[in-house]
Amino acid sequence: MELPDHLEKYYLSIMYALEFIFGFTGNIIVGFGSLFCQNNWKSGNIYLINLILSDLAFLCTLPWLVLRYTKGTDDRKWCHINRILLHSNLYTSILFLTLISVDRYLLIKYPFRNHFLQKKGMAIVFSVAVWVWVTLELSPLYHFITFQNNSNSNLCEDYASSGEPFHSLFYSLILTITGFIIPLCIMWVSYMKTHALLKSHSSQLSTALPLEKPLTIIIMAVVIFSLLFAPYHIMRNVRIASRASFWKLSKCTQDLIKAVYIITRPVAFLNSTINPIFYFLMGDHFREILMIKVRYFLKRVLPCYK
Numbered sequence: 001m002e003l004p005d006h007l008e009k010y011y012l013s014i015m016y017a018l019e020f021i022f023g024f025t026g027n028i029i030v031g032f033g034s035l036f037c038q039n040n041w042k043s044g045n046i047y048l049i050n051l052i053l054s055d056l057a058f059l060c061t062l063p064w065l066v067l068r069y070t071k072g073t074d075d076r077k078w079c080h081i082n083r084i085l086l087h088s089n090l091y092t093s094i095l096f097l098t099l100i101s102v103d104r105y106l107l108i109k110y111p112f113r114n115h116f117l118q119k120k121g122m123a124i125v126f127s128v129a130v131w132v133w134v135t136l137e138l139s140p141l142y143h144f145i146t147f148q149n150n151s152n153s154n155l156c157e158d159y160a161s162s163g164e165p166f167h168s169l170f171y172s173l174i175l176t177i178t179g180f181i182i183p184l185c186i187m188w189v190s191y192m193k194t195h196a197l198l199k200s201h202s203s204q205l206s207t208a209l210p211l212e213k214p215l216t217i218i219i220m221a222v223v224i225f226s227l228l229f230a231p232y233h234i235m236r237n238v239r240i241a242s243r244a245s246f247w248k249l250s251k252c253t254q255d256l257i258k259a260v261y262i263i264t265r266p267v268a269f270l271n272s273t274i275n276p277i278f279y280f281l282m283g284d285h286f287r288e289i290l291m292i293k294v295r296y297f298l299k300r301v302l303p304c305y306k
Contacts, residue, residue: 058089079156232268
């Protein structure tokens with residue numbers, strides 16, 4: 001068994017299992033918490049609940065992935081569905097995090113929410129547009145993802161290992177630009193504009209919005225983009241290119257590229273575990289209200305709890 005096979009069997013199965021346990025727990029807590037703790041829904045809350053729904057849809061596919069890598073066999077009917085949901089979570093998360101960053105910038109510039117982009121109706125329109133756009137953007141994946149059948153295995157290939165390399169690389173570069181680079185640039189612009197506003201109006205904002213932490217949220221989103229998503233997109237394109245005829249590589253080099261690419265895959269999807277933290281950084285007293293309800297629940301269930 002080669003290094004990529006070991007990584008798929010042990011590394012991927014362990015990482016996806018941990019992501020399912022912590023990610024599902026965190027998203028369920030903040031998901032139910034938002035339903036009972038939010039009395040006045042605003043644009044940021046709408047983007048966040050869509051982010052939670054996207055994460056939960058992806059997390060529900062992880063048990064299948066764990067079985068796929070531990071047993072080494074797949075069910076054909078789940079092959080395309082699982083891969084589509086996996087990439088759908090990736091790119092809806094990116095876009096909703098981008099919308100959250102823009103919303104935090106607008107909150108600083110228009111603290112009384114008098115900009116039309118801060119209205120709940122516009123947030124719903126943008127949320128629906130994200131789901132429609134990502135669905136259309138990922139529709140070609142049905143063509144590229146293949147199902148491997150041989151005497152030793154019956155496996156659903158990941159996207160970077162599937163399809164004709166040249167066309168797959170072209171499509172992957174389009175996904176990288178439209179789904180990752182452009183939203184990242186929007187986040188950086190939001191960060192710089194927010195930083196400039198806070199620097200020039202810090203005294204007014206510190207009294208007007210004592211509980212809001214928009215700059216922290218934008219910085220966190222940019223860090224997630226840089227540390228989690230960038231290595232995956234780089235190695236996905238390198239992995240596809242390594243399979244193409246125009247790049248002659250030794251078998252050892254190809255295996256090394258595939259191994260590094262495998263390492264970046266669960267790292268990219270750590271965002272589903274980290275995303276619930278955004279709820280605790282948002283305003284509207286969400287954290288305080290949620291903790292009060294948790295303490296009240298514990299007192300009811302555990303009489304000795306104080």
